[in-house]
Amino acid sequence: MAQYSRISGSVGLITLKNPPVNALSAAVRQGIVDTVEKALCDPQVKSVVICGQDGVFCGGADVKEFEKSMSGPPLIPMIHSIECATKPMVAAIEGSALGGGLELALGCHYRIAHSKARLGLPEVTLGLLPAAGGSQRLPRLIGVPAALDLITTGRHVTAAEALQLGIVDQVTDHKTVDAAVKFALSVAGKPLDARRISTYPCPVVTDLDALFEDVMQKVRQSARGAIAPIACVQAVRAAATLPYTRGMEREKELMATLFTSGQARALQYNFFAQRAVGKWRMPSGARWDTSTPRPVHKVAVIGLGTMGRGIAVALAQAGLPVVTVEAQEKQLMEAKRVMSDMLKRGAKRRGVAPPLDKISYSSNIQDLADVDLVIEAVFEDMDLKKKVFLQLSAVCKPGTLLCTNTSGLDVDQLASQTRNPELVVGMHFFAPAHVMKLLEVVYGPRSSPQAVATAMQLGKKMGKISVAVGNCRGFVGNRMLKLYTEQASFLLEEGATPDLVDRAIEEFGFPMGVFRMSDLSGLDIGWRVRKEMKLAVPGQSARIREGRRYSPLGDLLCEQGRFGQKTGRGWYRYNKPGDRVAHSDPWLHHFLEEYRAQHGLVARRIDQQEILERCLYPMINEGFRILQDGIAAGPEDIDVIYVFGYGWPRHCGGPMFYASMVGLEKVLERLEHYYQAHPDVPYLQPCSLLRRLVAIGSPPVQKWREVIKNLHSQL
Numbered sequence: 001m002a003q004y005s006r007i008s009g010s011v012g013l014i015t016l017k018n019p020p021v022n023a024l025s026a027a028v029r030q031g032i033v034d035t036v037e038k039a040l041c042d043p044q045v046k047s048v049v050i051c052g053q054d055g056v057f058c059g060g061a062d063v064k065e066f067e068k069s070m071s072g073p074p075l076i077p078m079i080h081s082i083e084c085a086t087k088p089m090v091a092a093i094e095g096s097a098l099g100g101g102l103e104l105a106l107g108c109h110y111r112i113a114h115s116k117a118r119l120g121l122p123e124v125t126l127g128l129l130p131a132a133g134g135s136q137r138l139p140r141l142i143g144v145p146a147a148l149d150l151i152t153t154g155r156h157v158t159a160a161e162a163l164q165l166g167i168v169d170q171v172t173d174h175k176t177v178d179a180a181v182k183f184a185l186s187v188a189g190k191p192l193d194a195r196r197i198s199t200y201p202c203p204v205v206t207d208l209d210a211l212f213e214d215v216m217q218k219v220r221q222s223a224r225g226a227i228a229p230i231a232c233v234q235a236v237r238a239a240a241t242l243p244y245t246r247g248m249e250r251e252k253e254l255m256a257t258l259f260t261s262g263q264a265r266a267l268q269y270n271f272f273a274q275r276a277v278g279k280w281r282m283p284s285g286a287r288w289d290t291s292t293p294r295p296v297h298k299v300a301v302i303g304l305g306t307m308g309r310g311i312a313v314a315l316a317q318a319g320l321p322v323v324t325v326e327a328q329e330k331q332l333m334e335a336k337r338v339m340s341d342m343l344k345r346g347a348k349r350r351g352v353a354p355p356l357d358k359i360s361y362s363s364n365i366q367d368l369a370d371v372d373l374v375i376e377a378v379f380e381d382m383d384l385k386k387k388v389f390l391q392l393s394a395v396c397k398p399g400t401l402l403c404t405n406t407s408g409l410d411v412d413q414l415a416s417q418t419r420n421p422e423l424v425v426g427m428h429f430f431a432p433a434h435v436m437k438l439l440e441v442v443y444g445p446r447s448s449p450q451a452v453a454t455a456m457q458l459g460k461k462m463g464k465i466s467v468a469v470g471n472c473r474g475f476v477g478n479r480m481l482k483l484y485t486e487q488a489s490f491l492l493e494e495g496a497t498p499d500l501v502d503r504a505i506e507e508f509g510f511p512m513g514v515f516r517m518s519d520l521s522g523l524d525i526g527w528r529v530r531k532e533m534k535l536a537v538p539g540q541s542a543r544i545r546e547g548r549r550y551s552p553l554g555d556l557l558c559e560q561g562r563f564g565q566k567t568g569r570g571w572y573r574y575n576k577p578g579d580r581v582a583h584s585d586p587w588l589h590h591f592l593e594e595y596r597a598q599h600g601l602v603a604r605r606i607d608q609q610e611i612l613e614r615c616l617y618p619m620i621n622e623g624f625r626i627l628q629d630g631i632a633a634g635p636e637d638i639d640v641i642y643v644f645g646y647g648w649p650r651h652c653g654g655p656m657f658y659a660s661m662v663g664l665e666k667v668l669e670r671l672e673h674y675y676q677a678h679p680d681v682p683y684l685q686p687c688s689l690l691r692r693l694v695a696i697g698s699p700p701v702q703k704w705r706e707v708i709k710n711l712h713s714q715l
C-alpha cells in the first residue's frame, strides 16, 4: 500500500506502507501508481516526496512474490512515469534503499538520505541483477567503474559514501522527511530535464574493452560458477555502449535468464534460510519468541590459542568488555601482542578507534568471578575441559553462563561438571573466529532455553549468523564433514589423486578442495583425535577397523611428519613450511601406488561425477539423519551452517537444498548404488527420512519440516 497526503501546502507526500521493509509488493506498486497520479493531478501540489513508513525507505522488490505469477503494475513503467513527471519528485531515504527501492529512488529527480541510511543494489546476492533500470541508470549517474563495483558485489554503501559517489544529493542528521519536504519546496517549478538520469550519457571510460575484460576476469574468478555476477557485468556494459532504451532491452533479456535459474532459487532460498535460523526451536518446544535471554554486560574467554584470540577480538569489536585468561604467562603476553594487532588492523579497516581497552588480560581464573558469560576455548581435550568447567563452576558468580567452544566434544559431559548444567551450552566458532560468520550454538539435554537464547543473542551482537543445534559428536557441521573427508580418502585408495578430487570440488564451487583444506588446517588435528579414539594406531595400516572400512592414509602421512602447510608437506608439497601454494607431489603419487600395491588395490579411472557423488551424497544422507535425530530443526539450519561455515557455494543453496535440486530420487538411487558397492561403509545406507520423502513424492525443501514433525510425533 501507499498513503497519500499533502503537507506544507504544496508538497504531495507518498508513504510506502508494507512492514517490515516496505517491499514493493503488487499492492505497494499499485499504491504508488495511484498516489503519483493523484499528486500530479492535484493543482495545489507543486512537488512530491516519496518516503517509507517506520524509518525504512524500501527493501526492494518483494522476494516472496517471485515464486508466484506476476500481478499488479510492473516496476519498470512505474519508475519511468515517476522520472517523466512534470513536478519534482524527491526520495526521502531513511533506513534502507535497496534493490528495487534504490531503483525507485533513482527514478526520482532528487534523493535526500538520512546519515544512517544504507543504499545498494544487492540483487546479485539473490541471483539476479537490478532489472528495474538500476543497471542502466546507476552507471549513467556515478560512472561505470563505481557502478560495476556496487552492482557486481551487491555491497551496501553508507549515506556518506552515497553522497561522495553522487547517488544522493543531500545527507541529513535530522528528520529526513522534513528535510526532503524543505528541499521539495525549494525546487518546485524548476526545470527537470537535467534531472532525468535515463537521459544522461554514460560517462566516457578510456579503454572500455580493457576495463570490462579485467572486471569480467575478476568476477569469473570470484564467482566460482555463479552466473548473476557475470550477467551484471554484461548489463552494465550495455549501459556503457548502448542507448538507454536498448540497454533496457538487454537488462530485461539478461534478467529473464537469471530469474528462472536454479541459482536464483538457491540464493533466494538462502536469504530466507538465514532469517529462518534466527527463529530457533528446541525439541522440548522451547522457542526463540518465548525464551528471554539473560543480560550479558561482561564476558570472559579462557584459553588464548588461535580460537580464543579470535573470539575475544570479535567480542571486543562488538563493544563488550572481555576478561581473557591464559594460564601460561608467555602465551598470555604473545596473545596480547597478536590480539592488539588484530584489533588495530580491524579498526583501521572500519575507520574507527581500536577497542584495545575492552580487553583485559589475566593468568588468574579467579578474575572471572564477576562476568556474566564465559567462553572456554582451551585445547580440544575432554579431561582438560572438564577440569576447567569444574573450576569455572566454583569461581563464577551464580547465574553465569558457561559456554564451550569445542568443535565436537560432548557438551553434556562438560555440563555435568558444573553446579548448574542448565547454564551450559556450546558456542562453536569457526576459524578465524573474528572473521567467519557462522556460530553453532549447541544445546545439551539439560541446557535451558534461556541459556540458548542468551548465546544466540550474543552471537547476533557479534555479527554472527547463529544456528541452534542439538548435542552429538561433531554437532551438525563436523559430523557431516567427517564423511566427506573420509570418502575423499577412499577415492585416493581407489585410484584418484588429491589434485583430481580437489579440482572436482573446486569446480563445483567450494573455495578449496578437501585435501587443500586439510593441508591448511593441519592433518595432525584429526590424527590426534583418531589416536585418542584408538582408531589410529601408529605402524598399522589395516583398512577395516571396528568392523568397517577405514582409510589409514592420513595417519600414514602424519607418521612421516607430513602435517600440511605448516611442515611444508602434506597431501601436497610446499616450497617451505608455512607456504600457501600447493604443488602436486610426485612423492605422494608414488606413496599412493605403493599403498595400493601393498593392499592389492587396482587403481581405476574415477570421473568428476563420481567424485562429487561420493563426497557430497554421504554428507547429504547424514544431513537427513541429523534431521531425523532432531539435531537440526530444519534443512535451512544445515544449509546455513554449510554455506557460512564450510564454503558450500551459496548459489547451490546448501547441501539439503542441493539435494532437492538434484532430485531426492536420484540421490537415493546413487546412495543405494554406492552402498551396494561398499557395504563396509554403513553410512552410505540411505536414511529412512530420505526414503520417506521420496515415497511421498519428494516435496520441496520448504515442506520437509512438516514431514519431520509428523515423523517425530509418530515416534
Ligand SMILES: CCC[C@H](O)CC(=O)SCCNC(=O)CCNC(=O)[C@H](O)C(C)(C)COP(=O)([O-])OP(=O)([O-])OC[C@H]1O[C@@H](n2cnc3c(N)ncnc32)[C@H](O)[C@@H]1OP(=O)([O-])[O-]
Binding pocket: 020, 021, 023, 058, 059, 060, 061, 062, 063, 064, 075, 096, 098, 099, 100, 101, 103, 122, 123, 126, 128, 129, 130, 131, 132, 134, 272, 275, 276
Ligand atoms: C524487476 C525486479 C528488479 C529488482 O531489482 C529486484 C529486487 O529488488 S530484488 C530485492 C533486492 N533487495 C534486497 O536484496 C534486500 C533484502 N533485504 C535486506 O537486505 C534486509 O532485510 C534489510 C537490510 C532491508 C533489513 O534488514 P533487517 O532489519 O535486519 O531485517 P531482516 O533482514 O530480518 O528482514 C525482516 C523481514 O523482512 C523480510 N524481507 C526483507 N527484505 C525483503 C524483500 N525484499 N522481500 C520480501 N521480504 C523481505 C525478511 O524475510 C524478514 O521477514 P521475517 O518473516 O520477519 O523473517
